[in-house]
Amino acid sequence: MMLRSRLLNLQIPSVISASQFRRSSTPSLLSVRYPLSHSTIRNSHQHASASMTRNSSVSDTEKTSRTVLFVPPGVEPNEVNDDMILPGSNIVIGPYAGDSKIKEVEFVKSSGRAKDCPKDNRPEFAILGRSNVGKSSLINALVRKKEVALTSKKPGKTQLINHFLVNKSWYIVDLPGYGFAKASEAARMDWSSFTKGYFMNRDTLVAVMLLIDASVPPQKIDLDCANWLGRNDVPITFVFTKCDKMKVGKGKRPDENMRDFQELIRQNYRQYPPWIMTSSVTGLGRDELLLHMSQLRNYWDQ
Structure with a gap:
């Protein structure tokens, strides 16, 4: 613990x-x-x-x-x-921030249950978000390798807990997306069950990177997920994705959607969790997010 x-x-x-x-x-x-x-x-x-x-x-x-x-x-x-303060975020950088470069990454295993995940006690960051939020694209952008995580135009492709070992020292964990309406009810319940089991039983979990689509208005399912993690003492960082997409016509801009989301968060939380803007298309926020993760990791891994 x-x-x-x-x-x-x-x-x-x-x-x-x-x-x-x-x-x-x-x-x-x-x-x-x-x-x-x-x-x-x-x-x-x-x-x-x-x-x-x-x-x-x-x-x-x-x-x-x-x-x-x-x-x-x-x-x-x-x-x-x-x-x-990191640009496009509320994150302060301190003395624990260190080398954030990703030199190598390798797929280790897929697990259907939390108890089947790697047991080598390396720190890990879980990537979580609503289906089609750009989760796999963000992982690929972070490691700068194509198809490290499975990307698909069909949401809901990730159905297992996937561990990727970075620099032979820490893990990026790709979790199943939630809220995919076309998945069967049994599949949705199963994904929710084993994903929550991972959160509750994974002592090496440093933080959850909860991805929020900034190109659309705040979604109740994202707020519900954030609240569940908060009630269960699972630390999170809000990672706003698709910040490059500028809506035209009736839609709001990403920065407006972000403000709306944070206003809702402020109603339930005494303090904003860490948050950062990203785009897997332009690379916005990539280096900053890795630096944030490095200081979290170095603090626990000392």
Whole structure:
């Protein structure tokens, strides 16, 4: 459980200074406001809110930035400047960010159950999203190899948990897409069951990269997925895809859809999770996302 404990620590609300981070089972800030089964989560958030109220010396601007930005360990919130924030994101880069280059990648195995996944204790990042969100295309763009992940014009092709070993040291995990309407009901239930089993039983999971299609308005199924992950203390980063697609006519632009999505998130979450804009077509956000993943990985892998 060492990786998961560190993971939860990293997502303590950023109004707490880096020196106060502890490697204990601190509840994730992703927990939503409606009643939860874990009273410790509610108590933690109440304490954080009270601490912000008492700190009258902090300006309104500082309070806002500390609420919105994702501040990693090793960074004092009051020392954050614009140069430390990754473009197209709310992610601050700190001392744990390191070499983010992908030198080699190899497919390891496909698993139908969480217990069949690799057991070598390497840290891993799960790629999750609604079918046709561009999940496989993003993976291919990250590793800069065609067809590392199976791409298809037919949503729902990924039906197993697929592990790809990167630089012989960490994994990218391609998970089945959710919400594919044309899949059979039995298949949809099966995908949901074994995917949730993976989240609940995978101690080496560093974070879930939850892909959100920025070319369309916010989807309830994405919000439901984010809320489920939050309630179960599974840390996430929102990865907005298809940010290159500029809608014409009646449709909204990607930046408008992103703002709408984040406004809905703000209604349920006390603090924004990390988020970043990407495009597998133009390469937007690729290097920045890998740098973000490197600092998460290096923090747990020390």
